[in-house]
Amino acid sequence: GYRKYRIAHVEVSRGNGKSLLASQAGLYFLAFDSPLGNKVACVASRKEQARIVLDSSRAMAKKSDAYRKKTGVTVLAHKIVNDSTFSEMRALSADSDGLDGLNDVLAILDELHVMKKAVFDVIYSGMSKRKDSLTLCITTAGFDMESVGYSQSVYAKKVATGEYEDEQFFSLPYTLDKDDDIYDPSVWIKANPNYGVSVDPLTFEAKAKKAKLTPSDVGNFKVKHLNIWLSEANAFFNMSKWDKCADPTLNQQDYLGLNGYVGLDLASKIDLTGLVTMVEKEGIFYIFEKAYIPEERVKELNMPLYTDAVGDGFLTATPGEVINYPKLQEDFKNLCFKKLKVKEAFYDPWNATEFSQRMLAERINMVEFRMNTANLSEPMKWLGAKIIEGKVRHNGSPLLRWCMSNVVAKVDGNDNVYPRKSHEKLKIDLAIALIMASAGYMQESQKKSVYATRGIRVL
Numbered sequence: 001g002y003r004k005y006r007i008a009h010v011e012v013s014r015g016n017g018k019s020l021l022a023s024q025a026g027l028y029f030l031a032f033d034s035p036l037g038n039k040v041a042c043v044a045s046r047k048e049q050a051r052i053v054l055d056s057s058r059a060m061a062k063k064s065d066a067y068r069k070k071t072g073v074t075v076l077a078h079k080i081v082n083d084s085t086f087s088e089m090r091a092l093s094a095d096s097d098g099l100d101g102l103n104d105v106l107a108i109l110d111e112l113h114v115m116k117k118a119v120f121d122v123i124y125s126g127m128s129k130r131k132d133s134l135t136l137c138i139t140t141a142g143f144d145m146e147s148v149g150y151s152q153s154v155y156a157k158k159v160a161t162g163e164y165e166d167e168q169f170f171s172l173p174y175t176l177d178k179d180d181d182i183y184d185p186s187v188w189i190k191a192n193p194n195y196g197v198s199v200d201p202l203t204f205e206a207k208a209k210k211a212k213l214t215p216s217d218v219g220n221f222k223v224k225h226l227n228i229w230l231s232e233a234n235a236f237f238n239m240s241k242w243d244k245c246a247d248p249t250l251n252q253q254d255y256l257g258l259n260g261y262v263g264l265d266l267a268s269k270i271d272l273t274g275l276v277t278m279v280e281k282e283g284i285f286y287i288f289e290k291a292y293i294p295e296e297r298v299k300e301l302n303m304p305l306y307t308d309a310v311g312d313g314f315l316t317a318t319p320g321e322v323i324n325y326p327k328l329q330e331d332f333k334n335l336c337f338k339k340l341k342v343k344e345a346f347y348d349p350w351n352a353t354e355f356s357q358r359m360l361a362e363r364i365n366m367v368e369f370r371m372n373t374a375n376l377s378e379p380m381k382w383l384g385a386k387i388i389e390g391k392v393r394h395n396g397s398p399l400l401r402w403c404m405s406n407v408v409a410k411v412d413g414n415d416n417v418y419p420r421k422s423h424e425k426l427k428i429d430l431a432i433a434l435i436m437a438s439a440g441y442m443q444e445s446q447k448k449s450v451y452a453t454r455g456i457r458v459l
Contacts, residue, residue, distance in 0.1 A: 006127075006133065007170070008135070008136045008169075008172070009137045009139075009153070009156040010137065010138045010139075010172045011137075011139050011140065011156065012193065013140060013174065013191045013199075013225050013226060014225060015192070016174070019110070022053045022056075022110070023056035026053065026054075026089050026108060027060060027073075027089075030073065030089050031070075031071035031085075031087070037085065039103075040087075041090065041104045041106070042054045042057075042089070042110065043093070043096075043108065044094070044111055045119075046093055046094075049111055050110060054080075054089065057080060094115065094119045099119065099123060100126070102123055103127070103130060104133065106134050106135075107123055109137045113140060113141060113143075114144075115147070137152060141175070141227045142223065142229060151424075152423070154426070155423040156171040158423075160172070164425065164426070165303060174191050176227075176228060185201075191226045192204070207221055208225075236408055237407060241390065242394075242401065244390060245387060245390060247393050256340075257339075257340070259341045260342065260343065260437075261277075261343055261345070262335070262437055263276045263346050263435065263438075264348075265348060269294075271297065272291060272429045273323055273429065274291050274432070275289065275331065276290075276434045276437050278437040278441060285391060286394075287393065287394040287400075287437075288395070289394075290316065291309070291315045291400075291429075292316045293318070294317070294322050294324075295317040295320060306399075312398075314397040328355075329355070332345075333359075336362075342365060344367045345359070347366060347369060348369055348436075349369075375439070377417050378439075380419055382442040383435060383438040386438075400434075403428050406427060407420075419435060
């Protein structure tokens, strides 16, 4: 039958027995989980790493006469086999030919933080073809924020905290909370569930003291012993400040006729689309958003966040399998002609060229806004600053909040920032639309500040 969990993510500091846990899972799937024809793969970037779980399983099986007698398992030098059920457990490296089209009942992916995304994708897509397969990822934190390990870690934490619901994803990340003091012994157990068992407190304390005295050791102490990603990016926007800017009584009808800017993100015909308006009154920036998604997509995803947002009026589910563009156009024209004096409506030409041409024909000032660092960096910083200053107001939409919390920053050598999401399932569409709307006011404020310092030059 179908397995409840199709992927499991176990992330914990070194020395806490994650390989032993995976080894036990391997032996169970090999012999007890309807084992006829079962194959178990231990996969890692290097063959030596992949053998760690396999060799741990081999050692367990060798020590248990009862297990071998009950199951008929035979422990060989490079694999474990059961000839009567045609089952086996073996180690594969990232460059193994056997990865392409892998169709095992269990794949154990060791140290995901150093695995290439392409390898992960090949394994997971192959495993997904079986309704009873499980992909078990075991890892510590790492140093590479671009890795599939980091992406899965972010997603696992959102699942663990209930911020994202995925019934097929088992999440077990052990790490410190954001504001914990890394040198406080009382918090170490959060990242080390085996503290005092396989993790020796005296040795651990010595490593902490060394890290405190030697700055070059801090990174390794955080990553390997506290399971903190060294380059871990929290939400770019200060979400506690964002929450303080919420006003559930906010009503766009009270701000009719004001000048304003609009950001439009038509991400996909089958996914979330955002239309965000920003108006300014007495130094406060008011945000009004509309979000759209196909009705069938809501049913397909079965996400409580989306279904609740539809029920509460924060998300419009348009009939059918794709976005209803006539409905979007009608709402947009109503906004521009009856509610707002649009200075500029910014759009990403990637998906909205036809839409913009239709709106230009209606004499709406549509402005092409390309998704690059030069266009996004300053508006993103400007918006972040206004949130911290408490100078924005929004209606408290949980959908908009979710998109804002999913934005992390990619920073270049010149301290420019670019908004990105750390996992493909974590949407940022409404946040992008808001950043685009912010661009207009950011440009206005820059012009005002220049004139305030030097005055208007007459040529």
